[in-house]
Amino acid sequence: MRVSWIVLAGIALAYAVWTALGPAGRWSLGCRKMPDATCDIPMYHAVGVWPLVVIGAVLAGPPALAALASATRVSWLMLGALVVVAFLGLVNWSEFWGSLLFAIPLLVMSFVVTLLQMVFAQYDTGRTD
Template sequence: MRGVRVGWIVLAGSALVYTVWAAFESAGASGCGKGGPRYPSGTSCESSTDQVLGVWSLLGVGLVLIGPPLVAALAMRIRVSWLAVVGLGAAALLGGVHMSESTSMLRFAGPMLLFALVVTLVQTAFRSYDGRGAHTARVRPVKSVRVSWIVLAGSALVYTVWTAFGPASAGSLGCRQGEGPMPSYAPTGATCESPLYHVFGIWPALEIGLILVAPPLIAALAMRTWVSWLTVVGLGVIAFLGLAHWAEFWGTLLFAIPMLIVALFVTGFQTMFRFSGGGAAHGVPGVVE
């Protein structure tokens, strides 16, 4: 269990480092020049974030990011850990929706969410096989596996929203290098700073979401080990597709790489539970088939 506590502390530390780093970076990262809020006179998009947003706003962002893993490290309770995962998911969603505001800095909660999910799964595994309450210990992993898949699908949904409302440069290497041009089908007046869904269309953005969200969602509904391994294979194929087209719109599928890593942990945990005989021994459906 010491390793679990260290994992939460490392996660909280990474959030602290990110907050300090963001404080001294230019304010452009918080939506400056993209329709964000008005900033104090005498400051610009090139001013440091702490000068533009103020210390209290940065402290608020830091508290939202550092609080969940720090509380989980202090409590060392599985329920608190899952609440930390939910809290980070809410923060990531808030950061993805408010792309042009200071709360966009909460996007860092996205990768934190994936790491927190792995730590919570490890914690659940330790707790489930520590010899206390055999029936309860066997049933708990079943719920943990399903919740993990749902959280993974939710993180993919958050990423899709964030990408769709983010700048079109995320789907064009030419834009990222400042070379353009815009796709021939892009609306008149569209630029590299226009929302991605405005440049490429709403349907491609929905397709990205469907491709990323569907595999873990199906695994959560099926709760079959072989379906989970098919999900891992599917995410591997999606990740390969993103790598093959990394300079184009489909390069946004690269998010499948961290999803694949988490999916391997979830499926490995589910498989371990299957071979331990937990589901069959206690009449728990769905895990051992």
């Protein structure tokens, strides 16, 4: 299951890079309000690099921690963290922080991986009731 978590973290990082390289108008409804920015410049130029690094870390961090721990209880905690991240994206949907809404599909995929992790853990211990 560790490979699944690493793949999810990689998908999250790829999304963060895609967000950073995309035009500011794609991710921010208020892009015209940003100082010295237009909607056609890359997002990393409009808001700087660090907010986008934070987006990548917040989206890829929970799956990476689940991969390191490889424990079901950590996977459930990671799901809770992704719920919080998705909520933050929902609250800020009109700004570039709305790109945190990518946590929702990540949450769905992570839920499936967590359930499979539970099933495999029960199978490994011989409890298949």
